[in-house]
Structures are given as structure tokens and as C-alpha cells.
Amino acid sequence: MPLPDEIVGAWISDPTDLEGISEFGNVSLEFQPDGSLTYTIHAESTDQKMLLLCRVERGLIISTQPSAPAEEQTAYSIEADGKLTLWFHGRRAVYVRSDT
Secondary structure: OOOOOOOOEEEEEOOOOHHHHHHHOEEEEEEOOOOEEEEEEEOOOOEEEEEEEEEEEOOEEEEEEOOEEEEEEEEEEEOOOOOEEEEEOOEEEEEEEOOO
16 A cells, blocks of 8 residues: 655754654655555664554554564654654654655
């Protein structure tokens, strides 16, 4: 099932979201129309990259990692200013487009 256009593309941690960066790290997300997602945590010495598959249902991004199949649900919204807000286990992170 293709992903909605509103989330397809590249996103990076909003530099003003200090709480989200503190909780999840400096992250980039790349959503492909076919449902593949590259989730990268950028650390000082190396990047940790996860290749996921996802779909969207009723305001949720449902993702699985093929190497460790278990579904995770993350609530999402696109804000009026175009930012992507994700809620994972009650914790919020905000992202801005990096491909514009």
C-alpha cells in the first residue's frame, strides 16, 4: 500500500525540538512511496541506520523491521507549518523536510 504524499520524502530532526533530540537523537527519516523507510540516528562517530517497512492507517505509521519482525505504531500529524510530529510510546519528536 503506497504511503500518503504528505509524509513521503526526507525529514530531519527539527533543530528547535531539543526535547525530541534529547530523547531520540539527531534523526533523519526517508519515506519512500512504496512504504520503505530509512531511519538514521546520527551520532558523533557513526550513524545507526535501520531499514523498515511501513504503512499508514488512521493517523498511525505502522512499521516493521524485516530482520526483527514486530509491528510498532507511531501516531503522526502534519502541522500547519508543515512539520511532521511523531508520538512514539508517549514521547514526541518533531521533524522538518530536508528535501525542499
